[in-house]
Amino acid sequence: MNIRSVLLVAARAISYSPREYVGGGLLWATVFSIPVLTGLVLKALFDQLSGHRPASFEDALWLCAALVAVEATRGLTLWLAMSVWTSWWNKTATIIRANVLRSILTSRGPAATRLPHSSGEAIGRFRDDVHDLVMLVDNLVDVFSAVLMATAAFTIMGSIDPVITLVLVLPFTALVVLTRLLNEVIRRVHARARRLGAAVTAFVGEIFSGVLSIKTAGAEAAVLERLREHNRRRREAAVKDRLAMDMLDTATEATVGLSIGLVLLLAASAMHRGDFTVGDLALFTSYAGWLMMVPRTFGRILYRLPQASVAIERLTRLMAADEDADDLSRNTGFWFTEDPPPVMTAVPARDDPLEVLEARGLTVRYPENGRGVEAVDVRIERGSFTVVTGAVGAGKTTLIRALLGLLPLDAGLITWNGRRVDDPGTFLVPNRVAYVSQVPRLFSETLRENLLLGWPADGDQLERALTLAALDRDLAEMPDGLDTVVGPRGVRLSGGQVQRATAARALVRAPDLLVVDDLSSALDVETEQVLWDRIAAAAKDGRGPATLLVVSHRRAALERADQVVVLDRGRVVGSGSLPDLLLTCPEMRRLWNEELVVEAEEDGRRVDARRAGDVSSTR
Numbered sequence: 017m018n019i020r021s022v023l024l025v026a027a028r029a030i031s032y033s034p035r036e037y038v039g040g041g042l043l044w045a046t047v048f049s050i051p052v053l054t055g056l057v058l059k060a061l062f063d064q065l066s067g068h069r070p071a072s073f074e075d076a077l078w079l080c081a082a083l084v085a086v087e088a089t090r091g092l093t094l095w096l097a098m099s100v101w102t103s104w105w106n107k108t109a110t111i112i113r114a115n116v117l118r119s120i121l122t123s124r125g126p127a128a129t130r131l132p133h134s135s136g137e138a139i140g141r142f143r144d145d146v147h148d149l150v151m152l153v154d155n156l157v158d159v160f161s162a163v164l165m166a167t168a169a170f171t172i173m174g175s176i177d178p179v180i181t182l183v184l185v186l187p188f189t190a191l192v193v194l195t196r197l198l199n200e201v202i203r204r205v206h207a208r209a210r211r212l213g214a215a216v217t218a219f220v221g222e223i224f225s226g227v228l229s230i231k232t233a234g235a236e237a238a239v240l241e242r243l244r245e246h247n248r249r250r251r252e253a254a255v256k257d258r259l260a261m262d263m264l265d266t267a268t269e270a271t272v273g274l275s276i277g278l279v280l281l282l283a284a285s286a287m288h289r290g291d292f293t294v295g296d297l298a299l300f301t302s303y304a305g306w307l308m309m310v311p312r313t314f315g316r317i318l319y320r321l322p323q324a325s326v327a328i329e330r331l332t333r334l335m336a337a338d339e340d341a342d343d344l345s346r347n348t349g350f351w352f353t354e355d356p357p358p359v360m361t362a363v364p365a366r367d368d369p370l371e372v373l374e375a376r377g378l379t380v381r382y383p384e385n386g387r388g389v390e391a392v393d394v395r396i397e398r399g400s401f402t403v404v405t406g407a408v409g410a411g412k413t414t415l416i417r418a419l420l421g422l423l424p425l426d427a428g429l430i431t432w433n434g435r436r437v438d439d440p441g442t443f444l445v446p447n448r449v450a451y452v453s454q455v456p457r458l459f460s461e462t463l464r465e466n467l468l469l470g471w472p473a474d475g476d477q478l479e480r481a482l483t484l485a486a487l488d489r490d491l492a493e494m495p496d497g498l499d500t501v502v503g504p505r506g507v508r509l510s511g512g513q514v515q516r517a518t519a520a521r522a523l524v525r526a527p528d529l530l531v532v533d534d535l536s537s538a539l540d541v542e543t544e545q546v547l548w549d550r551i552a553a554a555a556k557d558g559r560g561p562a563t564l565l566v567v568s569h570r571r572a573a574l575e576r577a578d579q580v581v582v583l584d585r586g587r588v589v590g591s592g593s594l595p596d597l598l599l600t601c602p603e604m605r606r607l608w609n610e611e612l613v614v615e616a617e618e619d620g621r622r623v624d625a626r627r628a629g630d631v632s633s634t635r
């Protein structure tokens with residue numbers, strides 16, 4: 017357990033809004049301490065009623081009113097404490113979550129490798145781990161309040177009857193020991209319940225994102241069975257978790273009963289001697305219940321500590337490699353009552369335009385299977401069109417991602433105009449480089465917002481990007497043009513449209529180098545041809561990116577390439593112009609011949625489709 021990190025985060029969490037934390041803490045201390053006052057009023061009232069003091073009906077009424085007033089004050093203080101606390105809680109949790117999000121989106125180094133495999137699991141960490149962390153700081157206030165209340169209660173009880181008070185310490189101590197023993201069990205079953213709960217969330221997330229695959233594979237029953245299995249394990253763990261907590265609750269209740277029994281036993285003879293009044297008895301029994309909550313409060317802190325340590329470790333694992341608890345808990349501000357200032361993205365000055373981008377000895381090995389790319393050299397000169405090609409799984413995407421800093425390198429050097437790029441993940445970004453990935457994403461926003469994503473571009477630039485990406489004709493058919501809401505909750509675009517929309521998103525950033533990862537899966541040969549024609553023409557007349565790096569196995573791209581890099585099982589097996597490679601590189605020849613067959617088949621299908629159309633239109 018990293019106690020230093022836990023203490024740092026706890027101290028920071030208190031400092032975000034110290035007035036609320038201290039104010040809320042004092043209110044909670046009041047809520048906890050009022051029962052001490054209630055006990056005193058009860059004592060006075062019962063002493064009155066039992067005739068221990070000179071009784072008057074009016075005094076008794078006044079004491080009843082005092083009892084109601086004290087409890088009402090407790091209710092009001094509780095409400096106030098809750099209000100202040102909720103505000104402090106939200107601020108604290110939000111700052112921690114915002115820090116993780118900031119790191120994922122903007123920090124140095126590849127973010128992709130830090131994210132868990134499923135989005136459900138990442139969301140789980142955002143929710144549960146942050147909760148565990150804030151809960152520890154929350155519980156510190158309970159400990160302070162409990163100590164305050166216990167000190168006052170024991171002092172008052174000790175002044176009335178030190179012997180009975182001392183005897184009452186016995187069950188109290190027994191409960192402390194029991195809580196300490198049960199804590200480890202509770203911590204373990206709780207951690208397991210959390211883990212299995214997160215597994216269910218992650219699995220449900222995977223089901224949602226893979227509905228189509230499940231249906232097309234006819235795997236509904238199997239998937240449901242697996243979900244049931246996950247749920248069964250989660251349920252068993254949750255029951256054990258609940259049981260462990262209930263055991264502690266039951267032990268607490270039993271100890272309260274035992275304490276009251278002990279008080280009664282000892283009080284009987286003291287009362288007989290006239291040393292102990294009915295009011296004293298009322299005070300002792302009322303305090304006994306409250307005092308037994310103190311070990312619980314301490315117990316909670318003891319299991320919250322390792323929980324918070326695990327939470328910090330899991331949350332910082334989502335952040336950049338060089339970030340730690342300090343970055344997780346830094347106060348980056350919050351806007352709860354007013355709007356945050358507008359985010360202005362300024363187009364970076366093009367101070368060092370691309371002349372040559374070079375990678376030497378680039379090596380990435382996936383820890384799971386040792387695959388990836390090995391000792392790859394690539395040189396990309398300004399104005400060139402480079403195609404990376406290779407069979408399925410040859411390492412094309414890995415190479416592109418490694419070059420752009422989206423995967424951690426095991427070895428290799430990347431230079432931009434001869435200077436070493438230390439952190440490609442933050443250097444090879446717009447407007448130096450823009451990347452169109454193989455699996456593009458659109459958000460549930462308007463098409464305009466999807467293309468800009470905060471980038472300051474005017475209407476002309478946007479239009480040019482749409483034309484270059486060959487999306488102009490599709491746009492004319494959209495119900496609200498650029499204001500059409502697309503993405504998961506909007507108009508569903510075809511795979512090709514999504515690819516071209518993300519190409520337009522890259523182009524609107526007017527990059528020096530455009531990197532495109534395999535458009536062929538979603539574009540037909542003709543559309544891809546149009547796209548390359550337009551982009552290549554724009555590269556020549558300076559209206560588009562000057563340099564292109566493209567993953568493709570299509571003739572449309574290969575034929576216009578200045579250089580082709582051929583990959584086979586993660587290694588470069590050929591590099592140069594296409595005609596040279598067709599003479600010298602057997603892998604290139606094999607790929608080229610395969611591609612000829614594929615495209616001939618595609619052409620054949622198109623001719624068949626046209627014929628079918630002709631036939632149906634003549635009927």
Ligand SMILES: Nc1ncnc2c1ncn2[C@@H]1O[C@H](COP(=O)(O)OP(=O)(O)OP(=O)(O)O)[C@@H](O)[C@H]1O
Pocket residue numbers: 382384385387388406407408409410411412413414415534
């Ligand atoms: N995240 C990953 N974890 C483990 N192995 C991976 C991962 N991504 C890719 N691989 C493996 O690394 C090798 C190269 O994969 P990569 O996706 O780079 O190939 P590719 O040439 O782009 O393939 P494709 O043409 O199918 O896109 C493959 O054997 C693949 O199974």
